[in-house]
Amino acid sequence: MTIRVAVAGATGKMGQLALRLIEEAEDLELHAALDSKSSLDLMLGADVAFDVTHPGASAEIVEFAAGAGIPIVVGTSGWSSERISEISAFVRGHADAGAVLFIPNFSIGSVLGTAFAKLAAPFFDSIEIVEAHHAGKVDSPSGTAVRTAELIGAARGPVAAPHADQRARGQLVSGVPVHSLRLAGVAAEQRVVFGGDGETLTITHSTLSPSSYEAGILLALRSAPEASGVTVGLDALLDLGLPGTVR
Ligand SMILES: NC(=O)C1=CN([C@@H]2O[C@H](COP(=O)(O)OP(=O)(O)OC[C@H]3O[C@@H](n4cnc5c(N)ncnc54)[C@H](OP(=O)(O)O)[C@@H]3O)[C@@H](O)[C@H]2O)C=CC1
Numbered sequence: 001m002t003i004r005v006a007v008a009g010a011t012g013k014m015g016q017l018a019l020r021l022i023e024e025a026e027d028l029e030l031h032a033a034l035d036s037k038s039s040l041d042l043m044l045g046a047d048v049a050f051d052v053t054h055p056g057a058s059a060e061i062v063e064f065a066a067g068a069g070i071p072i073v074v075g076t077s078g079w080s081s082e083r084i085s086e087i088s089a090f091v092r093g094h095a096d097a098g099a100v101l102f103i104p105n106f107s108i109g110s111v112l113g114t115a116f117a118k119l120a121a122p123f124f125d126s127i128e129i130v131e132a133h134h135a136g137k138v139d140s141p142s143g144t145a146v147r148t149a150e151l152i153g154a155a156r157g158p159v160a161a162p163h164a165d166q167r168a169r170g171q172l173v174s175g176v177p178v179h180s181l182r183l184a185g186v187a188a189e190q191r192v193v194f195g196g197d198g199e200t201l202t203i204t205h206s207t208l209s210p211s212s213y214e215a216g217i218l219l220a221l222r223s224a225p226e227a228s229g230v231t232v233g234l235d236a237l238l239d240l241g242l243p244g245t246v247r
């Protein structure tokens, strides 16, 4: 069966990547390509919608697609668990709502890095995240850092974050200090640093090329038609084979 995909954010870097993947895949077909000026009605009739736009635009796109019964894969950042809860309530309240798959990071290395961080979290009292992205990124902290911090917070409760009221100590997300760098020359990188008794552990993931997102985008697009409700994270679509699966 061919899956017809409507791409929101089609003129952007991620949107262009999605268009190429859809063109190359025999089981995917482009239904519509939307930019910031497009009517969302263009999505109607698609089997799956793909949102890679702007944190300020994503909620309207997600609600439109879900409300129209179109499953949507959301790659746009800026979705905290609090905002996701609002969409979950919306989906629960609409019997015919399309499924919503929030994927903070399509890269398998990043997903594993987050899973390893969740695994390590109960063993360390000091945990901080340093993320670096290209200078054009409009949101901070990154969606990946928010997701990682939320999973760490859920796995262990509060971390030790001395003097967290000082601005240079970062932004607390689920009690975890997150430091965001925005630098020319960088694509994306995340370091989760754990401080213990006489030791530190650092889990680093570096995105070197957008090709790292390709397999995850294809997996999410192919999974969406069969999905229901709200899913968060590519790990939910993968068998990571780790204890304490990252949910
Ligand atoms: N989940 C993941 O693995 C990844 C997620 N991302 C996230 O994806 C998003 C897009 O990233 P990227 O492609 O680099 O961004 P770009 O700036 O390259 O592209 C943004 C796209 O969104 C559109 N857009 C901007 N504002 C609006 C609006 N108000 N309504 C509708 N469409 C709008 C733009 O259209 P126009 O041309 O008309 O302005 C453009 O097509 C970001 O949130 C980023 O953090 C990025 C990489 C990986």
Ligand SMILES: O=C(O)C1=N[C@H](C(=O)O)C[C@H](O)C1
Binding pocket: 077, 078, 104, 105, 133, 134, 137, 141, 142, 143, 144, 145, 187, 188
């Ligand atoms: O804007 C980006 O580039 C990225 N955004 C996502 C995020 O906010 O985590 C994913 C990836 O880090 C690239």
